[in-house]
Amino acid sequence: MSLPGPLIETWVLYTFGSLVILARIACRWRMIGIANFKPDDYLIIPAWITYTTMTVAAHIVGGHGDLHALSLEEREALASGSPGAADPLVTGTKWFCAGVATYVTFIWLLKLNMLFLYQRVVRGLWVARFIRPAMALVGGTYLATLLVLFLPCRPYDRMWIVFPDQGAYCKPQSTLNLIPPLAMNLLTDLVIMAIPAPVILPIHTTLARKAGLLTLFFAGVFIMVAAILRVVFVIVMADGPTAAIWSCREDFVAIVVGQAILLRPVFTRGFWGGKGEVGKSIGVTEEGTGSGRRVKDPFSVTVALATVGGDESRETVAGSDAEMGGAGLVISVKSLVEVESTESPTGRDPGRGDCLWPTNRASCWNGREGGV
Numbered sequence: 001m002s003l004p005g006p007l008i009e010t011w012v013l014y015t016f017g018s019l020v021i022l023a024r025i026a027c028r029w030r031m032i033g034i035a036n037f038k039p040d041d042y043l044i045i046p047a048w049i050t051y052t053t054m055t056v057a058a059h060i061v062g063g064h065g066d067l068h069a070l071s072l073e074e075r076e077a078l079a080s081g082s083p084g085a086a087d088p089l090v091t092g093t094k095w096f097c098a099g100v101a102t103y104v105t106f107i108w109l110l111k112l113n114m115l116f117l118y119q120r121v122v123r124g125l126w127v128a129r130f131i132r133p134a135m136a137l138v139g140g141t142y143l144a145t146l147l148v149l150f151l152p153c154r155p156y157d158r159m160w161i162v163f164p165d166q167g168a169y170c171k172p173q174s175t176l177n178l179i180p181p182l183a184m185n186l187l188t189d190l191v192i193m194a195i196p197a198p199v200i201l202p203i204h205t206t207l208a209r210k211a212g213l214l215t216l217f218f219a220g221v222f223i224m225v226a227a228i229l230r231v232v233f234v235i236v237m238a239d240g241p242t243a244a245i246w247s248c249r250e251d252f253v254a255i256v257v258g259q260a261i262l263l264r265p266v267f268t269r270g271f272w273g274g275k276g277e278v279g280k281s282i283g284v285t286e287e288g289t290g291s292g293r294r295v296k297d298p299f300s301v302t303v304a305l306a307t308v309g310g311d312e313s314r315e316t317v318a319g320s321d322a323e324m325g326g327a328g329l330v331i332s333v334k335s336l337v338e339v340e341s342t343e344s345p346t347g348r349d350p351g352r353g354d355c356l357w358p359t360n361r362a363s364c365w366n367g368r369e370g371g372v
Helices: 005-032 039-064 072-079 087-121 126-150 156-160 175-194 207-235 240-267 358-369
Strands: 285-287 294-296 313-316 330-333
Touching: 005 039, 005 240, 039 087, 039 240, 087 126, 087 156, 087 175, 087 240, 126 175, 175 207, 207 240
Parallel strands: none
Antiparallel strands: 285 294, 313 330
16 A cells, blocks of 8 residues: 555655764864764754654554544434444554654754754854753743643543543644644744854855855744644644644754754865865864874864954855855954864964964964054
């Protein structure tokens, strides 16, 4: 028996979403090694497990159906029929409830994953002060969402009673189970998108890179639209299967948006070169010698993404135009920012006095401001 179209799309999206996650893990592993993984590198693993569970739940519900898709009269006839006739629907309903819980957990794990990445990317910039409050907001709204989903219906196993009707609060598709979680979902998405926007959108860079940043930004808008459509299809149109597929689309786009920046090295020649070439083009460096050698994470270099407004001096910090084919990243530096140094070329002193070395220019500029 062939699978229906929505289930096929669900598994296709899951397959590509899983490939993106696995590619992200492999990319980070090759670039910095598992010993140097950051919190967001670890968080993506439980997120993928939750994503898998949610997809399995969608498949089971698609095959068995659920009780809440039936009218009260149909459920009464089912309850009075032969023993065991309702068992597949009860199983489907239980997995439906599990799917709702895993959907919420997956989406909120991706939010936290993104914030931990931002914590490294915007370190030293004024927007960094909003990262921890945003994390607290994500954690608080996740707990609030779980309370909304699981507390009103007591005992919770009333969710899969065949007959009589369980009441308004014991239906996964109830307004209470959909509207408050949607509001908290949209609120946290807006907060997360707002944190890097003031420093990323004004970047002085190539048109292609600017287009890439804007594409990621509008993909975030698509995620919010998909979340809204999911609720509209359930409450207004009573179309559960269509709502479910929009949920899968939302999940897939959220994966791509969250992991895209970390997959960029895969598309560089240096990534596929020898051991010494891995990550070279985006600043993966090592310090120390022997067993004490530590890999520096390129996404910890705040200044590679930032433009700070005001009366600043424009400095090229991501390579000269000649080194980057005319695409050197020009930023403005007004006050002291933390810049991790990289390896210096052979024969060149990487110390503070060498203002010709690109990664020291911000330090040199701040030194001039202080009269050094």
